[in-house]
Amino acid sequence: MAEGLLAGDREAFFSTIRQNIKTPPGGKAPRVENPMNGLFTQRETTVEERQDLRERFIKEWTTLGGKAFSIKNRVELAQVIKQIIQERQLQKAMYWDHPELENLKLEEIFSDTQASVSRWPLEKKYNDWIGKAAAMEAGIVWGDIVMAETGTLVLPASSPGQPSTVCVLPITLIAIFTTAQLVDGFAGVVKFFKERYGTNLPTTTTFISGPSRTTDIEMVLTIGVHGSRYVYALILDEA
Amino acid sequence: MHIEPSFRKRYHKALSDTAMLKAVKNGTGRLRGQRATAIEAVGTERWMAFRDRAEAIRLHVIQHLDQYLDQLINNVLKNGGHVCLAKTGEEAVKYISDLAKKKNAKTILKSKSMVSEEIHLNPALEKQGCNVIESDLGEWIIQLAGETPSHIIAPAMHKNRFQVADLFNAVSEEKIPTEIADLCGFARKYLREKFLGIDIGITGCNFALADSGAITLCTNEGNARIISALSPTLVTIMGMERILPGLEELTVMLSLLARSATGQKLTVYNTLSTGVRNEEELDGPQEFHLVIVDNGRSKQLGTKYEKILNCIRCGSCLNACPVYRNIGGHAYGWVYPGPIGAVLSPLYQGMDKYGELAYATTLCGACTFACPVKIPLHDMLYALRNDKVELEKTGGVVEDITYKGWSATFATMSRYRFSVRMARRFQFPLVKAEKIAYGPPPISDWLRHRDMPALPDKFFHEIWPEMDNDRKE
Numbered sequence: 001m002a003e004g005l006l007a008g009d010r011e012a013f014f015s016t017i018r019q020n021i022k023t024p025p026g027g028k029a030p031r032v033e034n035p036m037n038g039l040f041t042q043r044e045t046t047v048e049e050r051q052d053l054r055e056r057f058i059k060e061w062t063t064l065g066g067k068a069f070s071i072k073n074r075v076e077l078a079q080v081i082k083q084i085i086q087e088r089q090l091q092k093a094m095y096w097d098h099p100e101l102e103n104l105k106l107e108e109i110f111s112d113t114q115a116s117v118s119r120w121p122l123e124k125k126y127n128d129w130i131g132k133a134a135a136m137e138a139g140i141v142w143g144d145i146v147m148a149e150t151g152t153l154v155l156p157a158s159s160p161g162q163p164s165t166v167c168v169l170p171i172t173l174i175a176i177f178t179t180a181q182l183v184d185g186f187a188g189v190v191k192f193f194k195e196r197y198g199t200n201l202p203t204t205t206t207f208i209s210g211p212s213r214t215t216d217i218e219m220v221l222t223i224g225v226h227g228s229r230y231v232y233a234l235i236l237d238e239a
Numbered sequence: 240m241h242i243e244p245s246f247r248k249r250y251h252k253a254l255s256d257t258a259m260l261k262a263v264k265n266g267t268g269r270l271r272g273q274r275a276t277a278i279e280a281v282g283t284e285r286w287m288a289f290r291d292r293a294e295a296i297r298l299h300v301i302q303h304l305d306q307y308l309d310q311l312i313n314n315v316l317k318n319g320g321h322v323c324l325a326k327t328g329e330e331a332v333k334y335i336s337d338l339a340k341k342k343n344a345k346t347i348l349k350s351k352s353m354v355s356e357e358i359h360l361n362p363a364l365e366k367q368g369c370n371v372i373e374s375d376l377g378e379w380i381i382q383l384a385g386e387t388p389s390h391i392i393a394p395a396m397h398k399n400r401f402q403v404a405d406l407f408n409a410v411s412e413e414k415i416p417t418e419i420a421d422l423c424g425f426a427r428k429y430l431r432e433k434f435l436g437i438d439i440g441i442t443g444c445n446f447a448l449a450d451s452g453a454i455t456l457c458t459n460e461g462n463a464r465i466i467s468a469l470s471p472t473l474v475t476i477m478g479m480e481r482i483l484p485g486l487e488e489l490t491v492m493l494s495l496l497a498r499s500a501t502g503q504k505l506t507v508y509n510t511l512s513t514g515v516r517n518e519e520e521l522d523g524p525q526e527f528h529l530v531i532v533d534n535g536r537s538k539q540l541g542t543k544y545e546k547i548l549n550c551i552r553c554g555s556c557l558n559a560c561p562v563y564r565n566i567g568g569h570a571y572g573w574v575y576p577g578p579i580g581a582v583l584s585p586l587y588q589g590m591d592k593y594g595e596l597a598y599a600t601t602l603c604g605a606c607t608f609a610c611p612v613k614i615p616l617h618d619m620l621y622a623l624r625n626d627k628v629e630l631e632k633t634g635g636v637v638e639d640i641t642y643k644g645w646s647a648t649f650a651t652m653s654r655y656r657f658s659v660r661m662a663r664r665f666q667f668p669l670v671k672a673e674k675i676a677y678g679p680p681p682i683s684d685w686l687r688h689r690d691m692p693a694l695p696d697k698f699f700h701e702i703w704p705e706m707d708n709d710r711k712e
């Protein structure tokens with residue numbers, strides 16, 4: 001990718017900063033080694049412990065206003081998806097181009113329902129896909145990593161087929177993942193990011209904790225003002 | 240106490256707006272309650288550990304700001320983004336206005352950015368024909384009302400549903416009911432159309448990560464997330480202090496920010512974005528501009544006010560402040576209200592304009608205690624009072640003589656006792672119902688808002704010898 005351009009006088013901008021920064025009598029504050037130490041749960045989890053994390057996630061997610069389902073097999077997955085299609089009266093849905101979602105053969109599940117499902121990209125040109133994406137009533141994503149303590153989906157756009165548009169434009173969001181994706185909280189996420197990306201982060205990563213909300217009118221909690229109003233978490237057994 | 244007439248006018252206006260005062264009391268009360276519950280869930284000890292860590296992180300960054308800014312700039316450029324270094328607000332506004340002209344931008348959608356308020360960006364863009372729309376619901380409401388935010392995280396806290404319905408009806412073709420859900424539904428529909436026709440998106444910046452060049456945006460509504468996904472050209476404006484070294488430090492700040500602001504464990508949408516989309520990607524900006532604004536910030540480095548740059552704009556100090564809770568945000572005059580505003584406004588905009596805000600405090604320290612990054616706000620307000628007095632010697636000759644006389648009188652016991660005897664004898668024309676009721680300015684000013692008891696027949700030091708004698712007998 002071509003480097004960007006710098007506007008403004010870098011020297012002048014920095015000279016005031018450098019002139020003004022002083023070293024206090026005790027010396028400058030050192031960088032905090034291990035800033036997360038002792039603040040976040042740090043552990044490797046077993047399959048059984050992740051069952052508990054699933055319960056924790058479900059509790060948080062539902063408190064935030066989402067719905068969550070524990071799912072044992074593909075038959076149950078199909079049933080739950082059909083239930084959501086019914087509940088939300090869905091006509092059109094789009095899903096991430098993700099190998100895990102591919103394995104689930106979503107088209108097959110949708111084929112005997114009223115709703116159609118399309119895989120991203122919907123079109124190649126902005127002007128063509130934007131209208132189509134805006135008309136989609138549901139977005140289906142794979143939860144690459146999920147925090148139980150806060151009820152948070154962590155969605156890195158790991159490939160061009162996994163854009164944030166799918167998780168934020170439609171009024172309904174359906175996130176599918178297995179218990180293997182569950183971590184306690186930020187410590188697990190940072191470990192995952194360090195291992196997978198280092199400091200070379202994906203263009204976007206979206207952390208979603210429940211439905212879009214506002215309290216901007218009279219401090220009354222109202223759901224779904226811009227992002228998703230209905231959020232579903234479908235948690236598959238990792239086996 | 241010397242208060243500039245403009246501030247007096249502002250707080251008098253605020254005190255007469257009972258609907259606003261009720262809304263602010265209700266809003267701040269709720270936010271305080273939610274924060275307290277969140278802290279209780281974390282546990283006080285762990286919460287204190289979070290605050291200590293956050294303070295240490297911010298102190299380190301601010302004292303090494305040049306290094307982190309350098310690293311950030313290099314990484315943003317490497318990621319394909321453009322960077323504008325703006326020493327002043329005018330430079331930032333010019334850069335963004337020129338960009339809008341170059342792009343022939345008609346529709347500009349914004350997510351919340353306090354810096355953009357600070358530099359008066361919207362009027363400049365509107366002047367050149369752009370339709371600038373705030374997408375945060377609260378910001379949009381006050382934009383329609385032609386007002387400025389009254390709270391950092393709840394900008395329309397002072398408006399009720401009926402006022403909001405009136406504002407929405409002015410832009411709607413059909414009549415909107417006053418139910419809050421209907422009002423939000425209308426905002427979603429109306430603004431969604433605008434999102435889909437966006438030419439340039441403008442966002443603020445909660446935190447920039449130096450080691451990757453990523454920008455973090457936190458919104459509960461998801462508007463910033465939509466803007467950064469759909470804008471062909473994206474501009475992010477950041478105060479130059481809003482930097483963190485990397486992801487690990489970010490997790491500490493995000494955990495504190497949401498809990499301090501609204502009592503949530505995390506904001507609903509936290510987005511990390513490195514700017515320009517890859518060639519194969521379809522959403523995300525084709526062009527990304529990071530505008531880094533100084534506008535008075537570098538002057539605070541190395542001073543006794545340096546720690547004010549630690550602020551993460553959570554709004555918690557506003558909710559804690561008894562003054563803010565009783566006058567609301569607009570009385571503070573500039574864009575930042577409450578204790579943080581009372582410190583920032585004189586520092587960034589000048590003591591002459593906003594020095595009087597140092598008196599908009601009871602110095603109770605509730606703000607300092609509420610601050611997640613441990614900024615000693617009330618100490619700073621006290622220091623600002625001293626600076627103001629030093630700078631202006633507010634009372635001139637009269638005040639000088641008064642204080643010299645005062646100090647001479649209190650220097651010896653005999654003079655003090657003599658003056659008290661005289662005052663007691665001659666106070667009667669000023670006394671009503673055992674209180675000093677009248678007096679010349681500036682005493683009359685003081686008396687308007689406070690009770691001053693009349694001098695009693697006997698002081699404690701006069702009664703004490705008698706009591707002591709009684710005891711001995």
Ligand code: SF4
Pocket residue numbers: 549550551552553554555556557579606609610611612613614616
């Ligand atoms: S001064 Fe502290 S409490 Fe106030 S807004 Fe800034 S970070 Fe929050």
